[in-house]
Amino acid sequence: MKKFALVTLASFMFSAFTSQAEVKDDSTKSGKLTISGYADVYYQYNLNNPSFVSPTTSAGYGNPPISQNPGRIFDVKNNQFSLGLVQTKFAYTTDRSEVVLDLAYGPNAALGNFGNLYGTDVNIKQAYMSYMFTDKLNVTVGQFGTHVGYELIDAPLNYNYSLSYLFGNGPFYHTGAKASYAFSDKVGLMAGVVNGWDGMYDFNGTKSAIAQLFVSPTDGFNIYINYIGGDEKNGWSFPTLGNPNAPISGTKNVSHLFDLTTTYQITDAFKLGVNAAYGFGNNLKIDAAESDGYSKASWGGAALYADYRFSEFFGLGLRAEHFEDKDAVRYIGATLGGCTVNEFTLTGDLRFMDGHFNLKPEFRIDVANVNDDFGGTYKGYVKDPGNPDKAKATNVQPTIGMAAIYAF
Template identity: 45%
Template structure:
């Protein structure tokens, strides 16, 4: 009986231990399935001094498109306030990303059909079918380009002309498949460029191929093609038109303190673009930018960006006073100072934009002088961005 009783006790102990382990595992699995909320955001303001001292106190130039967000000079300006809420569990994620302020009005301009929708920068959810395959639906930031709207995420404060003349966001459905940790493919269907509602009956196609050839080197090959023409108001038919962009964004963290990046884009357009008109034949635009960032200390770094952008055919927003196409060379030198354990970012920044001189009698140049005359073909600004992130 003793051996039997001993066996019985041992069996009961094992059973109790197994039950306990199962219960712990179930609780852990239940906690993981419940997911977690994350709240983050930032606010930024800036002061920009323009050496031309334009009478209009604007950095935008003759067409108003020389700068995308930091448009005011000679004054303190509010940039953007962001509040972002994310809910994540092991199979899904939901993101509500709201922005307010002058830059939100500019960045989310395509949502203006509804007053409350203007605050929506992103609102989407993702379902993970497997560890490798997921799908995302809603309004999400564009995959095109090297830079993003969020000021803390970019080394430079002022944004590039490639960013300014490309898409900001899309509304639609996209699927992503990860071949490995170093390669993935995204393909999606979207309404159009920068709009919560579609302006015609056609749909756009987007894609992104990501590869990491070696450790710390990331390469993104981006693509979009769509018909952006407004429907004919009489027939409801969508006219023949096309908008296509090819984009390369790559960065290489060469050392712990030094990073190099490149962004190159090439676009094609034919016909109307969202009611703004367009060329009868296919015309192109494009640009290239190089980035070099270095950390001097844990709390201070310097970044240099050079960019050339060509819109000589006049199909994008960068134009002269008469609406003709133009091109620009831009050099931007930015410092990054972090305070309060990384919550406060100070970005002193110098930027020079140089355009070709417009020839001819009484021709207006790209930028305004202190007397209100359009006499300058270049613009030099020095500013300080003040950012708090949480």
């Protein structure tokens, strides 16, 4: 992987030097500074009435225990009015360059803060610079959001408020360098070298490779084939030992993740989307059968999205998803145990102020089965766990809620 990193960086430099004839000098042109951002707040009620637990993020230290939704990504608080995330984004652009500083604050920033700024809710979500060496070649260096997945951390950019298991159990961001080349408006390619998954810094001196192939067969139909792979995990984002406080590194911790994302805008009102992912690799595990202490592990799933806007004011979005983490190497598996989970989410979208202010009522059902050590399964949730007379196992977790999002 080190050799790959050197070869890829060398190719970036070669592309830049060989393209000098096409580069326009824009050093004397003035740029434009834009400031944007958003804030979101949500309330959610879990019909299973889960137990109160001590907060596990930096945001929770010193706070009283709260009721949480097991396995969820950002919408974790039950029966609470909760701040989600506050974002402020500064972007300075010229004809051929861009510098971005994207800051986030709040509980969701802390939950997505793997290996970023420790012990704080402030998250450097993105901080990068990019330059168009030609009309087709763009190079970006710094920290940037992941290319993997259908959804984004930014609540205003997703139709559903709650995040899918596919996105929540994949990477959120990368730090490194990447180059994108647009062969046409129908085909594009990106490749790069990064420190790994969700890490501002490198944990073991190796690097991961990232890549994306973009194809648009027809107007409104976009296909993205994504990849990340390398020997670079950290214990906050990739809890292979069930211990999120210790980095995981070593030459046998190589993993690969392939991701397919498609969107098809069938009409102005109706949009379909598909996301599928499969990851695999060698992972250090305490109970590994292999004599060297390593075992094979895999995870993945698929999701279907269908959004329909009945009017400028009102729309509905449906997500149906299947996700498997039977080896308990991702967040959901570390939370519930090695499991298979399905989820169905119906989200309304009420738009005010030309879409700057949105209300999103949402109903979601998670269905989880957890694998035991003998090849069987058991129900993944407990209903009324705080009441010994009523508590019982269930594989269904239904929630209802409302989110308010203001973007500027």
